[in-house]
Amino acid sequence: MYLMNKRLHHKIAQFTDASAIKAKGLYPYFRAIESGQDTEVIIGGKRVLMFGSNSYLGLTDHPKIKEAAKKAIDKYGTGCAGSRFLNGTLDIHVELESRLASYVGKQAAILFSTGFQVNLGVLSCITGRNDYLILDEQDHASIIDGCRLSFSRVIKYAHNDMRDLKRRLSMLPEEAVKLIVVDGIFSMEGDIVKLPEMVAIADQYGANIMIDDAHSLGVIGHHGSGTASHFNLTDQVDLITGTFSKSLASLGGFAAGDAETIDYLKHKARSLMFSASMPPSAVASVLAALDVIESEPERIEKLWKNTRYAVQLMLAEGFDLGITESPILPIYIRDHDKTFLATKYLLDMGVFVNPVVSPAVPPEASLLRFSLMATHSFTQIEEAVEKIAIVFKKTGVVSAKEKNTMQGIGHYNS
């Protein structure tokens, strides 16, 4: 009998990107942390300053939230053993949904087990075959993948370019359902969607708006309730989605909107219906995190103070921060290899930042993603910025300041 070759391994072996970086000793991913997620973590037995976290409010170590998670385990156990649709709904799931709905200013909300699953579930079912999903080219991977599962046509517009959005909407048939799906705060660039302009364009062309508030919750808006609230345009945004894995100190996600839409999602979103529900400890953590956000509003204030302080120090060093408007500070290096090298040197010196390289961004836009937490101290920020400046000199990263001086177009008094 003729035996065909098994080809999977050969195919997998063609992928050499990761091993190439490992060979250089610069591999910056899956770094194991041996402590809690705080402003200082332990990696390889060494103290490292954490500037790569999405825990913007620094709540993952909050005693009230940890206590709530423990209590929930004692009462409900460690898992739900089924999907929300069937046996996996607890009273605290329902409580959290109504809490989230009123937090973001919508009629109803539905929980998913991760933020990624929210976008997969919602986008795969919310529009039909002759409809349109309109995306910002920098939207998160979960939005892209959700659209891949949809039968609708997908159109992308240039990043945060409202003229391009308008041009593309103007070419679509009037009778089609049109849904603009956009990140509130963009996770790598740190800029915020131009919502006031978008709302005006959406009204003109009969488009609905869905905002992914993954990085906006706890950061912008009234009590950190997100992008729509930030611009005071909650009624003009149809759907708000979010995750609990960033400011809200847990894991899971939600979609919020009018009661009818949420009911539709409950019966159509497959990532909801066919996956086990959020475990009790995670649900209780989010409820407690919302309590803390409400009772300790100074945290958001401190997050922004830290952000402004870091920006001030970095601009004084001449770093190129692009167009950020949030605690996500992209420090542009604009060179693939130097980005990896700088990340490695910084870790050696005790500073954790995330390298962002192609394909996540174009090669000429490689950057270090530096994100602030409310719990950072000014001293920690000073130490990190100083060390980044040293590493930039060492790796030959030309900071914006030097570049301008070299080209003779800018003049800084420092």
Add this chain to the structure above:
Amino acid sequence: MIYPQHLCYTTGHQWVSLEAQYAFMGITDFGQRELGHIVAVDIPYLNKTLERNKFLGSIEAVHAVLDLFMPFSGVITEINPDMLKYPGLINRDPYDMWIIKILVPLIDNENLLLTADEYHALVSQ
């Protein structure tokens, strides 16, 4: 006259209170006294992005009008509804009666706002 230390000021008699990513803006005690009894406030640019120093609206008093200008580039996201209903409240409590809420840019290389002392010196001239 009172010039609270925690506020920033403009040469156009506006005060600005920076709170996280937002700023509230109103007019100063000096400004409201100069104007006299305020009868109307007109802000035509809600939800619009305006550049620094651009005209954003005006305050009308019985005998005078004061034009307001953007203290920095940003979006006006809210106009104080209480103030719109009873503009005269600005005269009674100028630092409590904010007029607009603006989103503050994170990267702003040119801070032209005055401190309380600088503003005080300006209006004492």
